[in-house]
Amino acid sequence: MSALKPLPRWADVALLPLLNLSLAILVSGLVVLMIGQNPFMAIWAVITGAFGSGYNIGYTLYYATNFVFTGLAVALAAHGGLFNIGGNGQAYVAGLGVILVALALQDTHWLIVAPAALVAAAVFGGAWAFIPGYLQAKRGSHVVITTIMFNFIASALMIYMLNRVLKPAGVSGPESAMIAESGRMPKLGSFFAPFNYTPVNISIFIAMLALVGAYILIWHTKFGYALRVMGQNPTAARYAGISNSRMIIITMTLSGALAGLVAFNEVLGVQNRLVLDFVADAGFVGIAVALMGRNHPFGIGLAALLFGALYQGGNELQYVISGLDRTVVVIIQALVILFTGAMEGLFRPGLQRSFMLFSPEQKAEAVAVSTVKTEN
Amino acid sequence: MDAAAIISILDATLRLSTPLLLACLAGLYSERAGVFDIGLEGKMLAAAFGAGAVAAVTGSAWLGLLAGIGVSVATALLQGAAAISLKGNQLIAGVAINMLAAGLCTFLGQQWFHQGGRTPALGPNGRFSTIDLPFAHELSGIPILGPIYAELISGHYILVYVAFIMVPVTAYVLYRTRFGLRLRAVGENPKAVDTAGISVNKLRYQAVIITGLLCGLAGAYFSIAQGSGFGNNMTAGKGFIALAALIFAKWKPLPAMFTCLLFGFLDAAQIRLQGARVFDIEVPVQAIQALPYVLTVVLLAGFIGKAVGPKAGGVPYTKER
Numbered sequence: 001m002s003a004l005k006p007l008p009r010w011a012d013v014a015l016l017p018l019l020n021l022s023l024a025i026l027v028s029g030l031v032v033l034m035i036g037q038n039p040f041m042a043i044w045a046v047i048t049g050a051f052g053s054g055y056n057i058g059y060t061l062y063y064a065t066n067f068v069f070t071g072l073a074v075a076l077a078a079h080g081g082l083f084n085i086g087g088n089g090q091a092y093v094a095g096l097g098v099i100l101v102a103l104a105l106q107d108t109h110w111l112i113v114a115p116a117a118l119v120a121a122a123v124f125g126g127a128w129a130f131i132p133g134y135l136q137a138k139r140g141s142h143v144v145i146t147t148i149m150f151n152f153i154a155s156a157l158m159i160y161m162l163n164r165v166l167k168p169a170g171v172s173g174p175e176s177a178m179i180a181e182s183g184r185m186p187k188l189g190s191f192f193a194p195f196n197y198t199p200v201n202i203s204i205f206i207a208m209l210a211l212v213g214a215y216i217l218i219w220h221t222k223f224g225y226a227l228r229v230m231g232q233n234p235t236a237a238r239y240a241g242i243s244n245s246r247m248i249i250i251t252m253t254l255s256g257a258l259a260g261l262v263a264f265n266e267v268l269g270v271q272n273r274l275v276l277d278f279v280a281d282a283g284f285v286g287i288a289v290a291l292m293g294r295n296h297p298f299g300i301g302l303a304a305l306l307f308g309a310l311y312q313g314g315n316e317l318q319y320v321i322s323g324l325d326r327t328v329v330v331i332i333q334a335l336v337i338l339f340t341g342a343m344e345g346l347f348r349p350g351l352q353r354s355f356m357l358f359s360p361e362q363k364a365e366a367v368a369v370s371t372v373k374t375e376n
Numbered sequence: 377m378d379a380a381a382i383i384s385i386l387d388a389t390l391r392l393s394t395p396l397l398l399a400c401l402a403g404l405y406s407e408r409a410g411v412f413d414i415g416l417e418g419k420m421l422a423a424a425f426g427a428g429a430v431a432a433v434t435g436s437a438w439l440g441l442l443a444g445i446g447v448s449v450a451t452a453l454l455q456g457a458a459a460i461s462l463k464g465n466q467l468i469a470g471v472a473i474n475m476l477a478a479g480l481c482t483f484l485g486q487q488w489f490h491q492g493g494r495t496p497a498l499g500p501n502g503r504f505s506t507i508d509l510p511f512a513h514e515l516s517g518i519p520i521l522g523p524i525y526a527e528l529i530s531g532h533y534i535l536v537y538v539a540f541i542m543v544p545v546t547a548y549v550l551y552r553t554r555f556g557l558r559l560r561a562v563g564e565n566p567k568a569v570d571t572a573g574i575s576v577n578k579l580r581y582q583a584v585i586i587t588g589l590l591c592g593l594a595g596a597y598f599s600i601a602q603g604s605g606f607g608n609n610m611t612a613g614k615g616f617i618a619l620a621a622l623i624f625a626k627w628k629p630l631p632a633m634f635t636c637l638l639f640g641f642l643d644a645a646q647i648r649l650q651g652a653r654v655f656d657i658e659v660p661v662q663a664i665q666a667l668p669y670v671l672t673v674v675l676l677a678g679f680i681g682k683a684v685g686p687k688a689g690g691v692p693y694t695k696e697r
Contacts, residue, residue, distance in 0.1 A: 031480075035487045083467055085414075141676035142685075144467055145623060148414065148616055149669040156666035164660065287471055323487060330479030334472050338458065342469035345462030 005356055007348070013294050017340060019347050021292065021306075024335035028328060037321055042328070049316025050309035054194025056316070062200040062270070064308030066262045068207040070286025071304050072214050073259035075295040079218055080251040081231035086132065086147025087259040087283025089154030090125040094260030096161060097124030098267040099176050099274040106183030113183040117268045118206065118261070125260015126253040128154060133252025137245035143252065151283075159276070166274060176274035185268050201269035203261070207304075210258060211297040218297075227251060259283060285311075288333050291340040307333065379520075383527050385644050390528070390536060391602065393640030395420070395594040395611075397539045399618035400625070400632045401546050402590030408550065408627055409583035410563035410688040414470035415455050416591060417615025418477035423448035423595025425481040428495040428606030429488065431502040431599070440502065440600045445592030451477065452588025453581075460580045463692035474615075482608055495599070495606040504533045504601040533601040535593055542590070546629040559583055563686035566693045576693045594618075620672035627685060639668045 007016070029039035050060045070087045077084035084090075097120035105113045132146035159174065166176035188204070189196040218224040230237040230247050237244055266278045285307055292306065293299030314329035339346065399416045406413040426447030431440025451473060458469040485493040509530035516526035550556040558579055562569045566576045598614075599606040621639055625631035646664040 031483070035484075085467070085471065135673070135677045139677040139679075141673070141678070144414070145619070145676060146673055149620060149673050152613060152616065152669045153666045153673075156662040156669075160660050160662040284471065284475060287468070291468070325486075327479050327483040327486070330475060331483060334475035334479055337468060337475065338454075338472035342458035342464035342466075342472055343462050344464060 005352060007352055007355060011351065011355065013296070013299065016344075016347060016351065017292050017294065017299075019351075020339040020344075021336060023339050023346075024332050027335050028332045031331060032324065032328065035323070037324060042317065042321055042324055045317050045320035045324075046310065046313030046329075048313075049320070050313035055196070055198055056312060058189065058195040058198025058200045059315070060305070060308045060312040061204055062198060062265070062308070063311040064304045065200070065204045065207045065265050066282040067285050067289045067304035067307050068211060068300060069261040069265070070259050070282045071289030071293060071300040072210055072286075072297065073255045073283075074286045074290035075293065075297075075300055076214060076218070076227075076258060077251055077255040078290060078295050079224075079231045080227045080247060081234065082133075082136070082248065082251060082255075083144050084129065084147055084252065084255045084259070085144055085283075085287070086129060086150050086256070087262075087286045088279050088281060089147070089151035089283070090128045090256040090259040091262035091266075091279045091283060092151075092154045092158050092277075093128040094121040094125035094263035095267050095274050095278060096158065097121055097260070098263045099166065099179075102179045102183055102268055103177060106180040108183065110183055110185050113179075114185050114202070114268065118264050121260040121262075121264040122257035123260075125263065126257035129256020129259070130249065130253045133249045133256075136252070137248040143248075162274065162276060174276050179268070179272045184272050187269070199270040201265065203265035203269045206261060206264065208301075210261065211301050214258075215297040223250070259286070285333060287341070288337045292336060379523070381648075383523055385641075385648060387528050388644035388647075389637060389641040390532060391640075392643045393636045394533075394536045394539045395597045395602075395614055396618045396621055396639055397633060397636040398535070398542070398590050398594035398597065399615055400621045400636050401539075401542050401629065402587040402594065403619055403622045404546065404550075404627060404629065404632060405559070405583045405590070406587040407622065407689055408563045408686055409559050409580045410566060410686055410691065410693070411456070411459055411580055411584060412466040412470065412690045413455075413587060414467055414616075414619060415451075415473035416587075416618055417611055417613065418470070418474035419448045419451045419455075419588060419591035420595040420598070420611045420615050421474075421481055421609070422451045422477040423592040424599040424610050425477075425485060425495070425595075425606045427592075427596035428498070428599035428603075429485070431498055432489070432496045432605060435499060435502050437498075437502055437504045437600050441504075441593070441596045444596035444600075445589055448592030448595055449585055449588035452584050452591065456581055456584035460577050460584070460692065463694065466690055466692070478609065481606070485606065485608075493608040498600060498604040502600065503604050504535065506531045506533055507537070533597070535597045535601050538593060539597075540633070543629050543633045550629060555582075560686075563688055566688050570693070570695060576695075580693075617668050620668050623685070624668075624672050624675055642667050 032039040032042050049056055051057055070091070073087050073090070074084055098117045101116045101120040102113050105116055128150060129147070132143050132150055135141045135146055136143040162174040162176065167174060168177040185202055187195070187199065187201045189198055218227065226237065226242045226247055229240060229242060230244055234244050262279060262282050267274055271278060289300055289303040289307055292303035310329045310332060311326065314326035317328065318325040399420055403413050403416050423444035427440040427444030430443035431437055434440070455469050455473045458464040459466040482493040485495060489495050512526040512530035516522045550560065558569060558574055562576055562579045569579065570576050595611070598610050603610065617639055621632060621635040625635040642664055646661050649659060649661070649664060
């Protein structure tokens with residue numbers, strides 16, 4: 001078994017994820033078939049629902065924006081060998097920062113509100129991840145468990161804040177006051193007519209910047225190098241003079257800050273107020289996005305677009321085929337996580353073996369290896 | 377607060393602790409064998425749906441229970457296949473299971489029953505009824521002990537008793553049987569177990585199956601005992617509270633029971649504590665709801681004792697050749 005060669009890079013970054021995605025869609029298709037619907041019609045409905053018109057594309061991009069942020073959050077932590085499962089909570093708490101800043105500055109101009117809110121989102125999201133990071137680094141508590149717990153604590157905290165603190169008089173539901181007109185960030189629809197009436201907004205440019213920034217940070221800075229060394233081998237990192245505990249704390253904080261930007265998109269870009277559960281499990285989608293995208297910003301961009309399309313297409317599904325709705329997308333997403341994240345062993349060995357047969361030089365090597373074995 | 381109120385709150389504590397305890401013990405088997413399980417929630421949800429659906433169709437609570445266990449064990453085996461045989465990431469496998477269960481239960485529920493993801497309300501035979509222990513009525517006249525026996529101990533669903541019986545059973549299996557010794561060994565040092573000629577993967581699969589079984593009981597409790605029928609996201613994060621309880625109890629059966637009772641008590645108390653005041657400051661209900669999670673974080677951080685999990689937890693075992 002140890003004679004298996006690692007896959008060529010293109011197969012590792014493109015073929016394997018695509019195989020896993022196909023398998024996820026195939027299984028979901030079987031589920032659709034099982035309830036007596038045509039899976040091909042469902043796929044077509046998702047595609048047209050996601051890309052059929054400017055309106056649909058606008059929504060797809062809006063969802064993709066969120067998933068870029070949470071996908072990067074998961075990926076950045078993953079490069080350091082950490083699993084940040086708390087994107088939901090970090091984004092949720094970041095909403096608090098965004099709304100507090102936005103309500104304080106709402107009478108100025110959105111050009112002042114937006115940068116301040118962006119910083120607030122990053123700071124609040126980062127702070128909510130800093131604590132688990134600190135506890136892992138200094139007290140040895142496992143960051144996975146702590147971030148799960150912090151998701152629930154965030155939920156309780158936000159319900160309290162929305163019901164008791166932020167709710168203005170005269171509003172019955174648990175939500176904050178609306179941000180005044182002058183403080184609202186414009187949507188892309190006001191510059192580009194096909195995106196009219198869609199929630200896609202300036203945050204998408206922040207998302208693109210974040211992708212580029214993450215790429216530079218991870219592969220072209222000293223910090224990124226230390227991060228990857230720690231992720232590959234924490235002991236080696238220690239010997240190289242890297243302070244693992246400091247790295248863990250910084251990485252988790254940055255990861256939380258990225259997840260927090262979801263709140264910037266949702267609260268300042270779309271809702272203009274803080275509402276209950278605005279994160280809508282974007283943090284968990286980020287896990288699927290990071291896995292699909294192989295923790296690389298380019299892959300994450302594509303995977304975020306894919307999941308944005310699945311979410312938007314899934315929304316439209318219910319109007320095309322009665323009985324099907326976005327829960328199908330949740331199933332696909334779960335299967336993608338299962339196949340790409342936890343069942344990698346399903347395809348990889350077979351793929352490695354077939355690659356060894358097809359490449360002549362490696363085949364010769366394989367033959368040589370087996371000859372040596374028989375000689376012994 | 378009078379005696380009747382105290383008894384009623386303790387009674388509610390028992391009822392609310394039961395699914396926590398079952399799920400917590402379920403996680404205990406798996407994690408003591410070295411397989412991290414953050415998919416307790418998903419398995420419970422799947423079991424709740426399976427039990428609710430089959431009980432609704434057949435009208436039999438027992439068949440429902442069986443279906444719940446079946447669904448949960450099957451889910452556990454899927455998770456096990458990923459985490460044990462394919463050597464995948466155990467945490468990600470758990471996340472996937474949770475999401476898959478949430479998606480599939482809602483989807484299939486909507487397709488099969490057309491009630492927005494709910495299963496139809498169950499008739500009297502479709503769900504478990506409470507059991508009156510012998511002489512409960514006759515003894516209720518005795519002061520103090522009478523009401524405690526009649527109101528608190530008697531009159532629960534059978535799964536409540538099963539859950540609490542499982543505590544000594546688990547302790548016995550874990551500490552007094554060969555299987556238990558091997559189970560603990562495989563979670564601490566799988567190589568030693570392997571060297572002794574015992575299959576690590578087989579043991580882990582056995583543990584995962586027990587986990588599925590107990591999660592099945594916990595899930596069924598939601599839909600065919602406590603509730604009458606399955607509702608969307610019925611388990612509402614209880615799987616994660618059970619996970620918290622497991623860590624809080626340091627992966628030991630008896631402390632697991634006390635922790636689950638404590639968390640169940642917090643759950644029961646929050647309804648009564650609504651609007652309660654401490655030092656003239658109103659205690660928000662959310663603070664009490666968040667308490668189990670906060671306590672777990674504090675414990676994990678080593679501020680009150682130290683929780684150290686099984687050493688080999690989270691690492692798939694690869695045999696050296």
